[in-house]
Amino acid sequence: MTIIVTGGAGFIGSNFIFHMLNKYPDYRIICLDCLTYAGSLSTLEPVMDNPNFRFVKESITDRAAVEKLFEEEHPDMVVNFAAESHVDRSIENPQVFLDTNIIGTSVLMDACRKYGIKRYHQVSTDEVYGDLPLDRPDMFFTETTPIHTSSPYSSSKAGADLLVLAYHRTYGLPVTISRCSNNYGPYHFPEKLIPLMIINALHDKPLPVYGEGLNVRDWLYVEDHCKAIDLVIHNGRVGEVYNIGGHNEMKNIDIVKLICKELGKPESLITYVTDRKGHDMRYAIDPTKIHNELGWLPETMFTDGIKKTIKWYLDNEAWWEPIVSGEYQNYYEKMYANR
Numbered sequence: 113m114t115i116i117v118t119g120g121a122g123f124i125g126s127n128f129i130f131h132m133l134n135k136y137p138d139y140r141i142i143c144l145d146c147l148t149y150a151g152s153l154s155t156l157e158p159v160m161d162n163p164n165f166r167f168v169k170e171s172i173t174d175r176a177a178v179e180k181l182f183e184e185e186h187p188d189m190v191v192n193f194a195a196e197s198h199v200d201r202s203i204e205n206p207q208v209f210l211d212t213n214i215i216g217t218s219v220l221m222d223a224c225r226k227y228g229i230k231r232y233h234q235v236s237t238d239e240v241y242g243d244l245p246l247d248r249p250d251m252f253f254t255e256t257t258p259i260h261t262s263s264p265y266s267s268s269k270a271g272a273d274l275l276v277l278a279y280h281r282t283y284g285l286p287v288t289i290s291r292c293s294n295n296y297g298p299y300h301f302p303e304k305l306i307p308l309m310i311i312n313a314l315h316d317k318p319l320p321v322y323g324e325g326l327n328v329r330d331w332l333y334v335e336d337h338c339k340a341i342d343l344v345i346h347n348g349r350v351g352e353v354y355n356i357g358g359h360n361e362m363k364n365i366d367i368v369k370l371i372c373k374e375l376g377k378p379e380s381l382i383t384y385v386t387d388r389k390g391h392d393m394r395y396a397i398d399p400t401k402i403h404n405e406l407g408w409l410p411e412t413m414f415t416d417g418i419k420k421t422i423k424w425y426l427d428n429e430a431w432w433e434p435i436v437s438g439e440y441q442n443y444y445e446k447m448y449a450n451r
């Protein structure tokens with residue numbers, strides 16, 4: 113089995129590569145990643161010498177490069193993690209989200225059509241369903257919830273999902289899509305809520321909570337997401353969408369307070385800042401389908417997962433320090449200085 117994993121130098125893709133190489137020692141895994149600001153070869157260091165692993169630095173939007181890779185490797189599957197993934201950046205500059213998330217997806221699927229493939233899997237997000245009201249805890253996203261996006265990021269992911277389903281219906285491409293809730297865990301890029309708060313707290317810097325911090329996210333430990341995708345690509349039904357989430361809803365402010373508590377830092381570091389434009393209020397996944405069809409259940413409780421994650425950041429300063437001391441400082445200044 114040869115699998116091309118795109119975006120494998122980023123947060124979830126790298127965790128997926130570690131999971132697959134560990135679980136399937138006879139699989140060949142090729143990581144296709146152009147190493148944007150969010151991707152780093154240092155993340156893939158643990159597998160670089162594995163003979164079953166190859167890294168290729170190209171963009172999924174580069175048709176010639178993608179076709180060359182298909183000719184060289186004859187992949188059985190493609191799992192597409194490659195994306196611009198940060199909502200705040202999409203609000204500042206939507207264009208690159210459309211290029212990578214939509215055009216890149218079509219380039220990959222065109223190559224799948226041209227050379228043949230057993231499975232094309234699209235890693236999508238719960239954000240394609242928009243948001244749920246805070247006062248309706250009975251409501252959840254199911255696979256049939258209408259697409260109703262809020263940000264340029266989520267719109268680009270929704271556009272890609274529609275294209276994937278269209279390639280299935282029109283060309284018979286054997287596709288699956290998974291839509292997961294917020295992930296957390298090792299190698300999470302420092303611009304996202306949990307790593308940002310851990311790293312700022314470690315430096316005794318202000319903890320910038322958007323609005324009143326009442327927005328709710330449904331957090332899933334990254335390893336549980338990887339195991340779910342593993343099940344979907346092997347046993348999921350072609351043409352189907354699978355929601356992934358572990359019924360673990362938390363208010364942002366409660367997460368930030370928990371991080372303060374775990375690190376022994378004062379809550380006085382918390383600073384309420386101007387809200388994100390179009391900020392989604394609540395995400396909550398109904399994972400009944402993947403549970404009933406594929407037997408998936410999350411294994412890591414948030415109370416354990418957040419402790420493991422904080423410990424990982426404490427133990428792996430060598431991974432995040434070069435990131436936060438580089439170009440990231442300009443980003444941080446631009447996004448937070450006068451907020």
Ligand code: NAD
Binds near residue numbers: 151
């Ligand atoms: P990330 O930003 O950490 O990593 C993205 C990776 O894609 C990076 O390595 C980057 O270099 C690479 N990449 C970007 N543009 C590329 C291009 N044109 N060609 C090749 N590589 C490119 O993202 P993540 O958080 O790991 O998310 C991975 C996927 O999972 C995304 O598709 C995202 O929409 C989806 N997702 C993420 C979450 C979450 O909580 N992080 C939740 C649900 C779904």
Ligand code: TDX
Binds near residue numbers: 197237294321
């Ligand atoms: O500094 C911050 N302060 C703050 O209050 C940051 C970075 C975020 N927030 C809030 C905004 C959100 O309500 O925390 C929540 C989580 O924010 P992000 O970490 O940016 O994640 P989110 O916008 O929920 O999107 C994530 O989950 C779905 C991923 O980045 C997406 O790629 C995925 O599709």
